[in-house]
Amino acid sequence: MANSGVLVTGANGFFGLHLLQVLQQLGVAPLKALVRAETVDGAWQRLKCAEQQYQLALEREGLEVVPCDLSLQDCGLSEQSREHLLRGIDTLVHAGACVNFTASQEQLLRTNAGGTSQLLEMAKTARIRRFLQVSSLAVCNGLNLSEQHPVPETPLNDQPKAGLSSYGQSKLAAEQSCYRFGAEGLGVSVLRLPYLLASASSFALNPHGYLDLVLRAALRIGASFDDAFSLHALPVDLCASWVARMVMAPEVPLIMHLVSDPPVQWRDWIDAASALGEPLCLEPMEQWYGRLRKAAAASRSPDLLSAIAFLSLETSHKRWMHGNAHRLSFANDNLCSLVPEAARPLKLSMDYRQTVLHQLAT
Ligand SMILES: NC(=O)c1ccc[n+]([C@@H]2O[C@H](COP(=O)([O-])OP(=O)(O)OC[C@H]3O[C@@H](n4cnc5c(N)ncnc54)[C@H](OP(=O)(O)O)[C@@H]3O)[C@@H](O)[C@H]2O)c1
Numbered sequence: 001m002a003n004s005g006v007l008v009t010g011a012n013g014f015f016g017l018h019l020l021q022v023l024q025q026l027g028v029a030p031l032k033a034l035v036r037a038e039t040v041d042g043a044w045q046r047l048k049c050a051e052q053q054y055q056l057a058l059e060r061e062g063l064e065v066v067p068c069d070l071s072l073q074d075c076g077l078s079e080q081s082r083e084h085l086l087r088g089i090d091t092l093v094h095a096g097a098c099v100n101f102t103a104s105q106e107q108l109l110r111t112n113a114g115g116t117s118q119l120l121e122m123a124k125t126a127r128i129r130r131f132l133q134v135s136s137l138a139v140c141n142g143l144n145l146s147e148q149h150p151v152p153e154t155p156l157n158d159q160p161k162a163g164l165s166s167y168g169q170s171k172l173a174a175e176q177s178c179y180r181f182g183a184e185g186l187g188v189s190v191l192r193l194p195y196l197l198a199s200a201s202s203f204a205l206n207p208h209g210y211l212d213l214v215l216r217a218a219l220r221i222g223a224s225f226d227d228a229f230s231l232h233a234l235p236v237d238l239c240a241s242w243v244a245r246m247v248m249a250p251e252v253p254l255i256m257h258l259v260s261d262p263p264v265q266w267r268d269w270i271d272a273a274s275a276l277g278e279p280l281c282l283e284p285m286e287q288w289y290g291r292l293r294k295a296a297a298a299s300r301s302p303d304l305l306s307a308i309a310f311l312s313l314e315t316s317h318k319r320w321m322h323g324n325a326h327r328l329s330f331a332n333d334n335l336c337s338l339v340p341e342a343a344r345p346l347k348l349s350m351d352y353r354q355t356v357l358h359q360l361a362t
Contacts, residue, residue: 003090003129005030006247009070009119010096012036012050014206015134015196018240019093020063021056026244029062030088034075034096037067055202070096070115071107074122086126091247094119095134097171099208102309105166112170113177120181120188130187131178132246137192137232137257138165139172140328150331153255155179155190165313182254189252192330193239194232194259197348198356201237205359210310215269216360217307218280221295224270226282230263232330234346242339253334260332260346272353278361 006023010016011033023031037043043065051057066085069076077085086092098111116133123131141164145151156172157179164172175190182188198205198212206212211231218224234242239258246252273280283291289311296304336343 003088004028005032005088005090007032007034007085007089007092009034009068009092009094010134011065012046013095013099014054014204014208014236015193015240016095017047017050017054017056017058018199018236019095019243020058022237022240022244023247024059024063026248028247030064031062032064032066032085032089034066034068034085036069036096039067040065043067053207054199054204056204070118071098071111073118075115075118082122083126086122086128089126089128091130091132092119092123092128093132093134093243093247097134097174099167101165101167101208101210101313103166105169108166108170109173112167113173116174117177120177120186124181124184124186130189130252131181132243132252133174133178133188133190134243135175135190135192136168136171137194137259137328137330138168139175139192140330141165141168145328147327147329150329151257152331153253153257153334155255188254189246190255191243191246192255192257194234194257195264196236196239197233197264198235198359199237200235200352203355203359204236205356206236212360213303213307213310215357216303217292219273219278219357219361220301220304221291222278222280223288223291224266224280224282225285225288227266227285229266231266232259233264234258234260235348235352242335242342245339249338252338256335256338257330257332258335258342259330260342260344261329262345264346264348268348269353269357272350273357275350276354276357278357 006028008016008020011020012035020033035043035046037046047065094116098108139156140151143156143158178188178190195211196206242258270280296308332342
C-alpha cells in the first residue's frame with residue numbers, strides 16, 4: 001500500500017501548528033509532528049502550550065508527536081527512531097527553523113541549513129516521495145535581482161551579497177541543499193512564504209514578526225515613521241491552507257512564491273489605527289527612531305527594546321524596510337496553477353486590521 005502519512009517539523013510553531021490543524025481537518029493520516037524537546041511528554045507539553053497561545057485545538061487521535069532538536073547530529077534522533085519516524089510517510093513538510101533574527105549566525109546556520117541537510121538525508125534514505133521545504137521570500141534580499149521584473153519561481157543559486165540577513169543566508173543555504181538532493185532524485189519543492197500576519201480566524205499574532213514588533217512600538221509611542229513601505233504578507237491560516245493544498249496535490253512544482261498581490265501597505269495600518277481612535281503622528285524616520293530610543297530608555301519596556309534590537313540589526317535602521325525585498329515583486333504562476341484564488345487581489349478588511357491592532361496594543 002502507498003504511504004499516505006505527513007510529517008511536519010516545527011509543529012508547535014506559529015505556521016506549523018496552523019498547518020497541522022488544516023491537515024487534520026482534511027483527514028490526513030497518519031500525521032506526525034516533530035517538536036523541539038527531550039522527551040515525548042515534553043514534546044506534548046510544548047504542543048499544548050502552542051495550542052493555547054494560538055487558540056487552536058488538535059485532535060489527539062492519529063497524531064504522533066516526536067521530540068527532536070534540529071541543531072543536533074541526526075536531529076537528536078536515534079537510528080531506530082529515525083526509521084520509525086519516516087515509516088508510512090509520503091510527504092515531509094519542513095517548517096522548523098530558528099526564526100529569531102537576533103540569534104547568532106552560527107545558531108541560524110546550524111539549525112536552518114544544517115537541520116535541513118540532515119532531514120533531506122533522512123528523507124532520501126527512507127525514500128519518502130516528497131520533501132516540502134518551507135522557505136522565505138527573505139532569501140531574495142541581497143541577491144542581484146531586478147526590480148523591473150517579477151522574481152521568477154526558479155532556484156536561486158547565487159551566493160548571497162551584503163544585505164542578506166544571517167536568517168536569510170541560512171534559509172538560502174537550506175534551499176540550495178534542497179536543489180542538490182532534488183538533482184539526486186528526491187522529490188523536493190521549495191515554498192517561499194511571505195511575512196505571516198495574524199490568523200484571520202483567531203487573530204493569534206506572529207510571535208517573531210518584525211511588522212508586529214514595529215507596529216506595536218509605533219502604537220506604544222503614538223507615532224509612526226512616514227514612509228511608503230509595503231510587504232508581501234498573508235494571514236497565517238490562509239497560508240497554511242494553501243500549503244495544505246500542496247500537500248494534497250499529486251505533483252508540486254520545484255519552487256513556489258506564496259504571494260497574492262498587492263503587497264500590504266504600512267500606510268493602511270496607520271489609517272486603521274486612526275479609525276480605531278489611536279491616531280499616530282507621522283514623522284521622518286530619523287526623528288521617529290530618536291523618539292523610539294528615548295521612550296525605550298525611559299520605560300525599559302521589553303516591547304520597545306525588542307523593536308530597537310531588531311531595527312539596529314541593520315547598519316542603518318532604515319534598511320530593514322528597503323533591504324527586505326520590499327521593492328521586489330514575485331511571480332506566482334506556479335502557485336496559481338495549484339491555488340487559483342492566489343491570482344485574485346489580497347484584501348484585508350478594516351475589521352481585520354483593527355482587531356490585529358487592538359491585540360497588539362493590549
Ligand atoms: N513568520 C514569518 O513571517 C515567516 C515568513 C516566511 C517564512 N517563514 C518560515 O516559516 C517557518 C515557520 O516559521 P514560524 O513563523 O512558524 O516560526 P516559529 O513560530 O518560531 O516556528 C518555528 C518552529 O521551528 C522550531 N525549531 C526552532 N529551532 C529548532 C530546533 N533546534 N529543533 C527543533 N525545532 C526547532 C521551533 O521550536 P521552538 O518552539 O522550540 O523554538 C518552532 O516550532 C520557518 O521555516 C520560517 O523560516 C516564516
